[in-house]
Amino acid sequence: MKRRDFVKLSVLVSTWVFTGCFMSNRDDGYEGGNSSPIDNALPIPSLLQPTVKDGVNNYELIIKESKHSFFDNIQTNTYAVNGTYLGPTIKVTNEDEVSLNFTNTLKESTTMHGHGMHLPANMDGTPHQVIAPNQTWSARYKVKQKACTNWYHPHFMGKTAEHVYKGLAGFIIIEDDESKALDLPNRYGIDDIVLALQDRKFANNQINYNPSRMEIMRGYIGDTFITNGAIEPIFEAEAKEIRFRILNGSNSTVYNLGFSDNRSFYQIATDNSLLVAPVSLNKLTLSPGERAEIVVDLSSDLGSKIELREYKYGKTFLNIDINKKATSISTLPLSLASLDNLNPNDAVKTRKFVLGGGMMNDFTINGKSMNINRIDEIVPLGDIEIWEVINSMNIDHNFHIHATHFMIIERNGSSTSVLENEKGYKDTVYLRGGESVKFVVQMSDYTDANIPYMYHCHFLEHEDAGMMGQFTVV
Ligand code: C2O
Numbered sequence: 348m349k350r351r352d353f354v355k356l357s358v359l360v361s362t363w364v365f366t367g368c369f370m371s372n373r374d375d376g377y378e379g380g381n382s383s384p385i386d387n388a389l390p391i392p393s394l395l396q397p398t399v400k401d402g403v404n405n406y407e408l409i410i411k412e413s414k415h416s417f418f419d420n421i422q423t424n425t426y427a428v429n430g431t432y433l434g435p436t437i438k439v440t441n442e443d444e445v446s447l448n449f450t451n452t453l454k455e456s457t458t459m460h461g462h463g464m465h466l467p468a469n470m471d472g473t474p475h476q477v478i479a480p481n482q483t484w485s486a487r488y489k490v491k492q493k494a495c496t497n498w499y500h501p502h503f504m505g506k507t508a509e510h511v512y513k514g515l516a517g518f519i520i521i522e523d524d525e526s527k528a529l530d531l532p533n534r535y536g537i538d539d540i541v542l543a544l545q546d547r548k549f550a551n552n553q554i555n556y557n558p559s560r561m562e563i564m565r566g567y568i569g570d571t572f573i574t575n576g577a578i579e580p581i582f583e584a585e586a587k588e589i590r591f592r593i594l595n596g597s598n599s600t601v602y603n604l605g606f607s608d609n610r611s612f613y614q615i616a617t618d619n620s621l622l623v624a625p626v627s628l629n630k631l632t633l634s635p636g637e638r639a640e641i642v643v644d645l646s647s648d649l650g651s652k653i654e655l656r657e658y659k660y661g662k663t664f665l666n667i668d669i670n671k672k673a674t675s676i677s678t679l680p681l682s683l684a685s686l687d688n689l690n691p692n693d694a695v696k697t698r699k700f701v702l703g704g705g706m707m708n709d710f711t712i713n714g715k716s717m718n719i720n721r722i723d724e725i726v727p728l729g730d731i732e733i734w735e736v737i738n739s740m741n742i743d744h745n746f747h748i749h750a751t752h753f754m755i756i757e758r759n760g761s762s763t764s765v766l767e768n769e770k771g772y773k774d775t776v777y778l779r780g781g782e783s784v785k786f787v788v789q790m791s792d793y794t795d796a797n798i799p800y801m802y803h804c805h806f807l808e809h810e811d812a813g814m815m816g817q818f819t820v821v
């Protein structure tokens with residue numbers, strides 16, 4: 348139903364139906380979490396409903412050109428999935444059989460990668476699984492991992508940065524028995540809120556992706572900060588605990604996040620799992636591709652307003668207007684998840700990855716720029732390994748691996764320097780200039796001698812400029 352039809356119809360039907368229609372029938376890919384939509388309300392990506400065929404949940408995702416209003420009365424050209432900017436949220440439960448069917452209606456090829464998903468290499472959506480124009484490609488697999496917040500985004504050779512910048516990305520939420528049994532806010536769009544944080548440059552109100560050499564090196568930092576595709580939107584919150592699933596969906600901007608009154612909040616999850624216990628913070632650093640789930644207690648804030656701010660660049664991501672009475676109560680549990688700690692003493696091998704380059708914009712890992720025809724590492728299934736990542740440059744990087752998660756055991760040569768809020772399962776780790784990190788990792792499923800997974804810097808300009816390598820699991 349088109350929105351204008353629904354406005355006509357709403358005259359005839361009850362308020363209850365009015366609200367119900369609004370939640371499910373907007374055609375722009377977003378649904379309002381609010382029964383009385385306000386100007387500049389935080390857009391909540393719609394939850395995509397699957398069609399079940401032979402026990403498989405099928406999700407239909409159309410990659411397309413679109414137009415989106417970042418600015419009042421102005422249409423900006425975008426790329427999007429189903430809607431007008433970004434894409435719908437896919438919410439699954441561990442052990443679900445899923446098929447994410449991506450149809451590319453763009454005029455150019457792309458791919459769609461499940462960042463953080465444990466899946467077979469041929470379902471990973473890397474540069475090896477190109478979706479040509481007018482083709483459909485399906486990522487079909489059984490969900491096999493702990494509850495967490497993942498995301499999907501393009502991974503096309505040399506074009507990842509541009510495709511993400513134009514608007515291609517969406518959330519994948521995984522739940523499991525453990526997470527469902529916890530007293531955590533879990534009403535999607537009400538007290539369980541996804542936040543895709545990005546920054547953009549615009550020229551004549553159009554998205555402007557045109558990094559200079561210096562910006563490829565130092566980061567393509569936008570002057571407009573956006574949250575779920577909106578500039579400083581307003582979230583009307585219930586006065587209760589609110590869970591934010593935060594994604595740094597930027598190309599190359601590291602965010603230092605906090606609330607305007609400097610209140611503390613709890614981080615409850617890292618990239619790939621809940622933490623063992625909540626970690627109290629009042630600032631959260633998140634590098635590109637990383638996710639953090641936080642819970643902030645707004646139960647005594649009815650009638651007040653706070654902001655979620657970015658403190659490195661001095662921007663507001665989200666206005667939070669606490670103007671609704673709580674319609675349910677949750678109490679943050681003291682313990683969250685049990686994690687499998689791989690024992691570093693069981694490691695049979697240490698691999699070293701030196702992030703370097705930078706001359707003439709060649710970015711390298713171990714002195715090599717990405718070559719899609721070269722396998723850089725072969726990892727035996729089931730082996731416990733230590734990977735040591737060294738940032739040999741004086742600029743920021745991070746390091747992301749596909750296929751599985753890891754646990755950080757050392758920062759800069761010391762186990763006590765590992766931060767409390769990075770002690771959950773991770774798939775992306777931030778390294779400031781000159782830093783090093785050691786993590787323990789195990790490829791526990793899926794072998795394929797021919798099709799590799801990727802590891803790379805998730806600063807997308809660096810990735811596209813070659814700071815990426817490939818590994819197979821055998
Ligand atoms: Cu989020 Cu290889 O990517």
Ligand code: CU
Binds near residue numbers: 461747749
């Ligand atoms: Cu990934």
Ligand code: CU
Binds near residue numbers: 743805806
């Ligand atoms: Cu980098």
